[in-house]
Amino acid sequence: MKVLIVFAHPEPQSFGRALLERSVGTLQQAGHEVVLSDLYAMGFNPVASADDFQSRRFPQALQYDREQKHAHEHDAFAPDIQREIDKLLACEMLILHFPLWWFSVPAIMKGWIDRVFVNGVVYGKGRRFDTGGLKGRRAIICTTTACHPEMVEHDGLLGHLDVNLWHLQHGTLGYAGFDVLKPFAAWMIHYTTPETRQAYLDAWEQRLGGIEHEAPMPFHTLAEFGPDWRLCPEVEPRTVGHRRPAHPESN
Amino acid sequence: MKVLIVFAHPEPQSFGRALLERSVGTLQQAGHEVVLSDLYAMGFNPVASADDFQSRRFPQALQYDREQKHAHEHDAFAPDIQREIDKLLACEMLILHFPLWWFSVPAIMKGWIDRVFVNGVVYGKGRRFDTGGLKGRRAIICTTTACHPEMVEHDGLLGHLDVNLWHLQHGTLGYAGFDVLKPFAAWMIHYTTPETRQAYLDAWEQRLGGIEHEAPMPFHTLAEFGPDWRLCPEVEPRTVGHRRPAHPESN
Numbered sequence: 001m002k003v004l005i006v007f008a009h010p011e012p013q014s015f016g017r018a019l020l021e022r023s024v025g026t027l028q029q030a031g032h033e034v035v036l037s038d039l040y041a042m043g044f045n046p047v048a049s050a051d052d053f054q055s056r057r058f059p060q061a062l063q064y065d066r067e068q069k070h071a072h073e074h075d076a077f078a079p080d081i082q083r084e085i086d087k088l089l090a091c092e093m094l095i096l097h098f099p100l101w102w103f104s105v106p107a108i109m110k111g112w113i114d115r116v117f118v119n120g121v122v123y124g125k126g127r128r129f130d131t132g133g134l135k136g137r138r139a140i141i142c143t144t145t146a147c148h149p150e151m152v153e154h155d156g157l158l159g160h161l162d163v164n165l166w167h168l169q170h171g172t173l174g175y176a177g178f179d180v181l182k183p184f185a186a187w188m189i190h191y192t193t194p195e196t197r198q199a200y201l202d203a204w205e206q207r208l209g210g211i212e213h214e215a216p217m218p219f220h221t222l223a224e225f226g227p228d229w230r231l232c233p234e235v236e237p238r239t240v241g242h243r244r245p246a247h248p249e250s251n
Numbered sequence: 252m253k254v255l256i257v258f259a260h261p262e263p264q265s266f267g268r269a270l271l272e273r274s275v276g277t278l279q280q281a282g283h284e285v286v287l288s289d290l291y292a293m294g295f296n297p298v299a300s301a302d303d304f305q306s307r308r309f310p311q312a313l314q315y316d317r318e319q320k321h322a323h324e325h326d327a328f329a330p331d332i333q334r335e336i337d338k339l340l341a342c343e344m345l346i347l348h349f350p351l352w353w354f355s356v357p358a359i360m361k362g363w364i365d366r367v368f369v370n371g372v373v374y375g376k377g378r379r380f381d382t383g384g385l386k387g388r389r390a391i392i393c394t395t396t397a398c399h400p401e402m403v404e405h406d407g408l409l410g411h412l413d414v415n416l417w418h419l420q421h422g423t424l425g426y427a428g429f430d431v432l433k434p435f436a437a438w439m440i441h442y443t444t445p446e447t448r449q450a451y452l453d454a455w456e457q458r459l460g461g462i463e464h465e466a467p468m469p470f471h472t473l474a475e476f477g478p479d480w481r482l483c484p485e486v487e488p489r490t491v492g493h494r495r496p497a498h499p500e501s502n
Contacts, residue, residue, distance in 0.1 A: 010300045013312040046358035049261045061264040063441055101365050103422035107297035111358030155482040159492025163417050171354035171415055231406040241410025243494050
């Protein structure tokens with residue numbers, strides 16, 4: 001496989017970096033081709049702006065996602081964006097490596113998504129989920145956290161991990177068409193022993209060994225929704241994001 | 252009330268900007284004091300790094316959240332961060348104004364959260380949710396979207412809006428201690444008529460009129476969880492993030 005790894009961590013000596021290095025080594029040893037976007041090392045600019053387009057469809061007022069579509073059609077993306085789009089389109093698997101900051105990616109990686117997951121390529125004209133622009137590819141999150149795994153169970157203090165990651169796993173990677181694999185998380189990372197860290201690295205390596213054949217998360221397909229964008233009544237919800245409320249007053 | 256508005260939009264002529272201006276005008280007319288952080292206008296740096304600290308507890312390798320705690324105790328934050336912390340601590344209500352990009356905030360606002368919601372002030376030493384550092388304050392999201400409201404119902408294509416926003420509303424604002432009000436969203440904003448936009452502005456103005464007394468979202472309190480971080484068995488889950496799975500194989 002061609003694997004694109006996007007990595008966001010400000011500290012080269014972090015355990016997140018050790019996980020990254022394990023990814024690169026393991027994948028290369030298994031014969032995969034690895035391309036790395038190390039966002040901090042690249043000094044990647046995360047701030048979407050009018051400067052991202054070399055020509056404009058609506059020069060009066062910026063409509064960011066509509067200009068993405070125009071830029072794709074007219075080969076008018078800023079070079080730093082086009083380079084990342086090219087990497088994304090060339091990959092068969094995407095790994096996002098990051099520390100979980102406020103239950104999402106660090107800003108530098110959010111900016112990579114904002115600027116690189118462009119309308120016209122990744123989605124648009126009804127292409128999303130199982131018809132998304134990146135369909136047929138796999139994606140996985142590999143993250144380090146400052147919480148205990150019990151906290152992100154269904155009835156845990158923070159709510160289920162997949163609810164916390166819904167905007168990323170379903171709303172971003174799933175929306176783009178990826179087959180999304182269950183996330184890999186290393187817990188309470190500042191307070192682990194060297195032995196625990198070694199065990200995380202080995203567990204991740206083992207996971208990577210079977211990553212080509214692992215079953216993705218069971219997201220719904222477009223065909224399971226009606227023209228009103230609601231799940232067809234005969235379809236049983238099978239994700240944390242489509243679960244029906246237990247009682248009407250719950251939010 | 253003292254109201255802090257944090258605004259992230261790259262286009263001064265956007266409808267998001269019009270919503271912001273309606274916020275400022277309505278709140279000031281009602282006698283509230285408004286402080287604005289216009290992140291694009293400020294050129295706010297969203298990238299968390301070692302430069303954020305003027306002294307370090309762990310100079311060898313950056314542990315970002317632990318350095319935040321140290322910086323708070325030693326008055327060692329970079330000035331752009333300290334200014335925003337001061338605004339945050341002075342406010343009684345926080346309004347986040349942003350376009351919904353990939354079911355979250357634009358990177359420049361994620362960076363404001365990463366750098367300003369600091370350990371030692373906003374959370375830490377067991378302070379979170381109803382004991383969070385910002386308890387007693389209110390917070391609300393005011394956003395513009397590129398989706399239909401039907402898509403973010405419980406059985407909608409994208410999953411419920413509150414699942415998409417869980418990481419922000421529960422994991423960030425709720426975790427910090429805020430009473431979080433239901434979000435305000437203007438739908439499919441690129442394709443609205445002037446009349447619809449006017450109606451959104453008026454609906455938002457009306458909402459702001461009662462914002463001091465509106466009931467917050469029903470998040471669970473710390474006392475409802477056991478020492479194992481799980482909801483006590485007698486407590487009925489009442490949020491989208493704590494809902495029990497319908498059947499075991501669902502994710």
